[in-house]
Amino acid sequence: MSDWMVTQGSTARRRARPLSPLREYLRDTFWFAPMAAMVSVFVVWVGAQALDTAIVEALRDEGDYDTLDELLRFAEDAKAVVSAVGSAMMTFIGVVFSISLVAVQMASGQFTPRVVRIFVRSRITKATFAVFLATFVLTLLVLASFDSVDDPRAVTTVPLVQSVLTLCMVALSLLLFVLYVNTTLRLMRIGHVIARIATESFRVAASMPVSTGGQDDDARLGSATAWVPHEGRAGVLRDVHIARLVRVARKHGVVLRLIPRIGDFVVPGMPVLAVHGGPVPPRRALRYAVSVGVERTYHQDLGFGLRQLSDIALRALSSAINDPTTAVQALDRVVQFLAALSRRPLDAALHRDRGGTVRLVQPVPGWTELVDLGFTEVRMAAIGSPQVCRRMLAGLDDLLLLVPPERREPLLRHRDLLRQAVDRSEPAPADRAFALHPDRQGIG
DSSP: HHHHHSSSSSSSSSOOOOOOOHHHHHHHHHSSSHHHHHHHHHHHHHHHHHHHHHHHHHHHHTTTHHHHHHHHHHHHHHHHHHHHHHHHHHHHHHHHHHHHHHEEEEEEEEOOOHHHHHHHHHHHHHHHHHHHHHHHHHHHHHHHHHHHOOOTOOOOOOOOHHHHHHHHHHHHHHHHHHHHHHHHHTTSSHHHHHHHHHHHHHHHHHHHOOOOOOHHHTTOOOOOOOEEEESSSSSEEEEOOOHHHHHHHHHOOOEEEEOOOOTTTETTTTEEEEESOOOOOOEEEEEEOOOEEOOOSSSSHHHHHHHHHHHHHHHEEEEEEEEOOHHHHHHHHHHHHHHHHHSSOEEEEEEOOSOOOOOEEOOOOOOHHHHHHHHHHHHHHHHTTTHHHHHHHHHHHHHHHHHOGGHHHHHHHHHHHHHHHHHOOOOOOOHHHHHHHHTTTTOO
């Protein structure tokens, strides 16, 4: 078994970093960024107030009361501006919140609920909320720091730096508002959402190790000598700490094999790791090596992008929406993703230690599973939509030109099933011939 492990090709790509539960929690929430911004702006305001006090004390020590009198007049004008800014910020916050709710509702209803995470994790949305709230808090602090004394000889502070800081925050807020509206409008367009999904899917594929093995290679591991059950909460398997598992397996001279795939639902007591070649490592060594959440993520999940593209196409082909052009756009990316994986080894990813020995075997979807995921449900829903049928046939023909001979079977199967379904659903020969004519644009 060791000879087989060493002779496998080396991993040429960097392993994906493990998910940080805290980081993922913060990315899925809206409270952290605004709270951090408000605390930060309070600290900055304290420094600005101290600087304003130092300026007033320096002018008083020099006896420059004329300048202090001019600063007091400036403060009166600045107070009106700051008051107006404070009122406008609450209006801006309401507008941003309303736009966000509408965008999320539209994305969930027209695309798929799975794409809502794009809006929830949007950095520009969180930055806009954070800066708007920080600007509002700053205006309240600056208004509270205005001195009611009009005599330049008795004044203790003039919020000069604080007023300038407020204006800078207003300028930043306006800039972020423009960027936020532009980004939100882009995300409400299906083309950009599909492109975003494809980009994340390619990133997952790029993080996979080049050396992979199929079921024949897995069989060479021999029978499992021990099993490691899942001890955490029930949920979707989102991530495994590859580097930690490789270190543990190397230290104890064993090979670990992940039993469920990333994206599978696991429950307490369910075996998650099989141990080959030795006793099970201590439980404390495997603690926090498996991450479970409430929903799937792109991280390490090769099929999640195809799942979302398929969901978008199915939603578009439903009678409630009836938008075959969106389904064609989703099929474009399905074909693109499958073409990128057409010659890559799949079925199992082999992770090695520094010596080149396989220490972790991670199951990944095989070629047939990915093809079925990308085409099966859309093919069944596309009957009656010649635009989608023509695009699917063109995509299958393109993939048949790219894949090696051993991977042609699932593509040929889907093409034959699609032709049979169209033959049954279209009684007119001319309609059948039109629907079965491959076209990369569907219908022009």
